Amino acid sequence: MNSNMSPVDWAKLPIQNYAQFSGRAPRAEYWWFFLAVIIAYILASIIESILGIKGMIGGVYGPISLLLLVGTFVPSLAVGVRRLHDTNRSGWWILAPLVPYCLAFVLGGAAMMGGAAAGSAAGMGAGMGIAGIFMLIGAACAIALLVFYCLPGTPGDNQYGPNPYGEGGGTSA
Numbered sequence: 001m002n003s004n005m006s007p008v009d010w011a012k013l014p015i016q017n018y019a020q021f022s023g024r025a026p027r028a029e030y031w032w033f034f035l036a037v038i039i040a041y042i043l044a045s046i047i048e049s050i051l052g053i054k055g056m057i058g059g060v061y062g063p064i065s066l067l068l069l070v071g072t073f074v075p076s077l078a079v080g081v082r083r084l085h086d087t088n089r090s091g092w093w094i095l096a097p098l099v100p101y102c103l104a105f106v107l108g109g110a111a112m113m114g115g116a117a118a119g120s121a122a123g124m125g126a127g128m129g130i131a132g133i134f135m136l137i138g139a140a141c142a143i144a145l146l147v148f149y150c151l152p153g154t155p156g157d158n159q160y161g162p163n164p165y166g167e168g169g170g171t172s173a
Contacts, residue, residue: 011036014079025082026164044068085160086153096141104134
């Protein structure tokens with residue numbers, strides 16, 4: 001890859017590699033795509049507000065934003081996994097924040113429902129405490145994932161593929 005690519009070229013790359021989970025993605029590819037998606041969501045929200053269709057689906061999404069969400073979901077996952085590969089980490093790290101959030105919902109929710117069924121405020125409080133602890137763990141995992149995305153890629157080849165900038169290219173920016 002050429003390290004002299006324009007930001008638009010970097011932002012288009014994850015769409016061109018729609019579901020490619022193997023290989024590496026440098027910081028430029030990940031962050032320019034991330035910025036392009038944020039700008040697209042802002043524009044979709046403005047258009048939906050003008051047309052009066054914002055929050056039409058489930059009270060949250062308009063049809064344009066939902067279409068954008070569905071269309072960018074797989075490329076977002078793929079570029080996130082490739083970005084982790086560039087830092088020589090497994091793509092499974094992308095699930096790190098999700099696991100504690102699911103545990104908060106399942107365990108905390110079960111404890112709260114059990115406390116409510118027993119008519120115990122203490123049981124409800126315990127469930128909320130359990131959920132809160134897992135939510136904090138999930139937030140810490142999300143912060144760790146953000147740090148991984150910000151780290152420079154490993155110079156040269158790693159177990160996930162060659163340097164995205166090619167032989168003799170700069171470090172993975």
